[in-house]
Amino acid sequence: MSQFAINLIFVGGSFALYIAIAIWARAGSTKEFYVAGGGVNPVVNGMATAADWMSAASFISMAGLIAAGGYANSTFLMGWTGGYVLLAMLLAPYLRKFGKFTVPDFIGDRFYSTGARLVAVACLIIASVTYVIGQMTGAGVAFSRFLEVSSDMGLIIAAVIVFLYAVMGGMKGITYTQVAQYVVLIIAYTIPAVFISLQLTGNFLPPLGLFAEHTESGMPLLAKLDEVVRELGFRDYTADVDNKLNMVLFTLSLMIGTAGLPHVIIRFFTVPKVADARWSAGWALVFIALLYLTAPAVASMARLNLMNTIYPAGPTADAIQYAERPDWMKTWETTGLIKFDDKNGDGRIQVYNDTPAFAATAAERGWNGNELTVNNDILVLANPEIANLPGWVIGLIAAGGLAAALSTAAGLLLAISSAISHDLIKGSLKPDISEKGELMAARISMGVAIVVATWLGMNPPGFAAQTVALAFGIAAASIFPALMMGIFSKRVNNVGAIAGMLAGLISTCVYIFLYLGWFFIPGTATFANTPDNWLFGGTGYGISPLSFGAVGAMINFAVAFTVSALTAPPPARIQELVESVRFPRGAGQAVDH
Amino acid sequence: MADHDSNAKAYWQANLRLIIISLAIWALVSYGFGILLRPMLAGIPVGGTDLGFWFAQQGSILTFIALIFFYAWRMNKLDKEFGVDEE
Numbered sequence: 001m002s003q004f005a006i007n008l009i010f011v012g013g014s015f016a017l018y019i020a021i022a023i024w025a026r027a028g029s030t031k032e033f034y035v036a037g038g039g040v041n042p043v044v045n046g047m048a049t050a051a052d053w054m055s056a057a058s059f060i061s062m063a064g065l066i067a068a069g070g071y072a073n074s075t076f077l078m079g080w081t082g083g084y085v086l087l088a089m090l091l092a093p094y095l096r097k098f099g100k101f102t103v104p105d106f107i108g109d110r111f112y113s114t115g116a117r118l119v120a121v122a123c124l125i126i127a128s129v130t131y132v133i134g135q136m137t138g139a140g141v142a143f144s145r146f147l148e149v150s151s152d153m154g155l156i157i158a159a160v161i162v163f164l165y166a167v168m169g170g171m172k173g174i175t176y177t178q179v180a181q182y183v184v185l186i187i188a189y190t191i192p193a194v195f196i197s198l199q200l201t202g203n204f205l206p207p208l209g210l211f212a213e214h215t216e217s218g219m220p221l222l223a224k225l226d227e228v229v230r231e232l233g234f235r236d237y238t239a240d241v242d243n244k245l246n247m248v249l250f251t252l253s254l255m256i257g258t259a260g261l262p263h264v265i266i267r268f269f270t271v272p273k274v275a276d277a278r279w280s281a282g283w284a285l286v287f288i289a290l291l292y293l294t295a296p297a298v299a300s301m302a303r304l305n306l307m308n309t310i311y312p313a314g315p316t317a318d319a320i321q322y323a324e325r326p327d328w329m330k331t332w333e334t335t336g337l338i339k340f341d342d343k344n345g346d347g348r349i350q351v352y353n354d355t356p357a358f359a360a361t362a363a364e365r366g367w368n369g370n371e372l373t374v375n376n377d378i379l380v381l382a383n384p385e386i387a388n389l390p391g392w393v394i395g396l397i398a399a400g401g402l403a404a405a406l407s408t409a410a411g412l413l414l415a416i417s418s419a420i421s422h423d424l425i426k427g428s429l430k431p432d433i434s435e436k437g438e439l440m441a442a443r444i445s446m447g448v449a450i451v452v453a454t455w456l457g458m459n460p461p462g463f464a465a466q467t468v469a470l471a472f473g474i475a476a477a478s479i480f481p482a483l484m485m486g487i488f489s490k491r492v493n494n495v496g497a498i499a500g501m502l503a504g505l506i507s508t509c510v511y512i513f514l515y516l517g518w519f520f521i522p523g524t525a526t527f528a529n530t531p532d533n534w535l536f537g538g539t540g541y542g543i544s545p546l547s548f549g550a551v552g553a554m555i556n557f558a559v560a561f562t563v564s565a566l567t568a569p570p571p572a573r574i575q576e577l578v579e580s581v582r583f584p585r586g587a588g589q590a591v592d593h
Numbered sequence: 594m595a596d597h598d599s600n601a602k603a604y605w606q607a608n609l610r611l612i613i614i615s616l617a618i619w620a621l622v623s624y625g626f627g628i629l630l631r632p633m634l635a636g637i638p639v640g641g642t643d644l645g646f647w648f649a650q651q652g653s654i655l656t657f658i659a660l661i662f663f664y665a666w667r668m669n670k671l672d673k674e675f676g677v678d679e680e
């Protein structure tokens with residue numbers, strides 16, 4: 001059977017499953033549409049949250065980023081998991097107790113202001129729309145590589161599938177398809193990793209293989225990898241980082257951003273009880289950790305595998321002949337994600353770190369520049385081929401990558417459509433809308449959101465990669481602090497919260513735009529995006545635009561507290577509301593005695 | 594009524610104390626051992642590298658999971674002790 005047919009069976013099979021779930025789990029009420037009826041088992045919700053959260057970035061890009069950056073990119077591992085601790089302790093149980101449908105719902109009620117609700121809606125829509133573009137383009141790439149259709153055609157197929165289960169089933173349909181998608185993506189991610197770990201270290205558990213002995217050389221795997229990359233002029237894989245301030249702030253931004261992303265928060269509205277919301281956050285992290293503990297192993301092993309492929313006799317001996325390169329390299333060359341340029345004309349593929357410090361060594365070896373560029377994103381997708389795994393594993397990877405992209409896209413689309421139908425239409429434009437009317441409005445806004453997301457996926461703005469930084473920055477600097485203060489402070493009032501959210505939002509956007517271009521328009525950046533130009537750059541501890549979300553969050557807190565202290569405290573009924581979200585037992589019993 | 598108020602206050606204080614302890618550990622394993630204190634842990638070898646690297650790529654994630662389950666278990670117990678649980 002051809003590889004194309006195998007891929008088609010795996011992807012088609014998984015899609016048929018999602019559609020079957022969609023037909024089974026139709027939503028009949030707004031409660032089912034927004035929060036799946038509120039009766040989802042905490043373990044099931046944990047699994048759905050894991051799929052909701054792990055996007056194309058986690059599945060496809062993260063291992064490649066770690067492979068390229070080594071220890072320095074551990075930030076993604078800690079940052080994208082540590083946020084769940086914040087969610088479990090600072091947000092999820094109280095927002096579940098509050099018991100409404102959306103994130104702006106809470107901000108609007110707690111800060112007794114339509115203005116605050118609308119600011120929250122705006123932050124939510126900007127963060128979620130920028131995020132969904134990445135998912136749609138990711139799905140398009142996976143389709144075009146594995147199913148030999150054009151990227152646009154792939155996007156349309158993906159959009160139709162999401163439309164079917166998201167519009168029909170709302171949160172209910174999304175929840176159960178996300179569970180199925182989690183199973184598909186985790187199997188797809190771990191199977192190749194197990195094989196590669198076995199091949200390199202003899203240990204079948206990749207997280208243990210990472211710290212085990214490299215069978216071939218008898219050295220620890222990481223020590224071997226350090227040695228190989230050092231010979232080629234790269235930084236040691238495990239080398240420490242100099243600018244630790246930026247590393248801390250970047251990790252913190254990812255953590256706070258994770259906890260503040262509305263599509264993740266609303267998943268915790270679907271469990272029956274406050275106690276379940278706490279357990280559910282733990283289960284979500286368990287399911288996420290299965291991938292996140294595998295990813296760093298995949299990263300180091302794939303990098304070592306790649307170097308061994310190119311330098312079969314070691315990094316100081318001759319590189320491989322271009323004519324003798326393995327088949328997977330040929331396949332991926334056709335996608336343009338691997339590029340070879342024989343700069344010294346010797347017919348061999350030299351890969352090294354082309355820097356002035358290494359120039360003398362390179363000249364001595366007769367090298368004339370690095371000859372192979374490998375896009376980080378192919379690492380996970382090409383892994384089964386690099387490790388010579390059978391064709392069905394490749395089909396599984398295709399289905400897994402699509403599951404990761406589609407599950408996150410559906411969660412984001414629900415967050416967007418509920419903000420429009422529930423917060424904009426019912427919350428401020430037409431408060432007397434009937435239940436049936438609101439459900440229809442929710443379905444229509446979901447449909448419109450899918451069309452817009454598909455269009456943006458087909459015509460991605462040139463800045464798709466940077467916008468993810470914007471999504472995290474906004475969630476970290478505006479949404480998370482507002483929610484946290486709403487629960488933990490009785491003193492922060494309407495004016496304080498709005499001033500804080502706007503200060504956090506604006507300062508973060510401005511800092512990002514200064515270095516990445518105003519509204520990401522190429523050529524409009526005020527400063528070049530280099531470490532010495534960053535804030536405090538002169539000291540060697542510059543703050544990168546990607547790390548600014550944490551600073552924006554601190555600005556938000558400071559402004560909100562200062563403004564609130566100078567204005568009137570919230571009315572008594574709001575203080576009672578805060579009191580009631582703090583105690584799991586029903587609001588009436590907690591305050592009314 | 595005074596009893597209820599002081600009970601509620603004690604419950605919330607207990608929750609805050611638990612959060613502060615948990616977040617101190619959360620920060621110690623990630624920002625501490627994983628990043629800032631890594632040079633101090635450089636002498637403790639773990640599979641070809643050092644303990645700081647292990648915390649940055651595995652240890653912190655495992656600790657996060659343990660922290661959430663500990664918090665959930667402890668809080669669900671506190672809910673009952675203070676009589677504020679959902680029946």
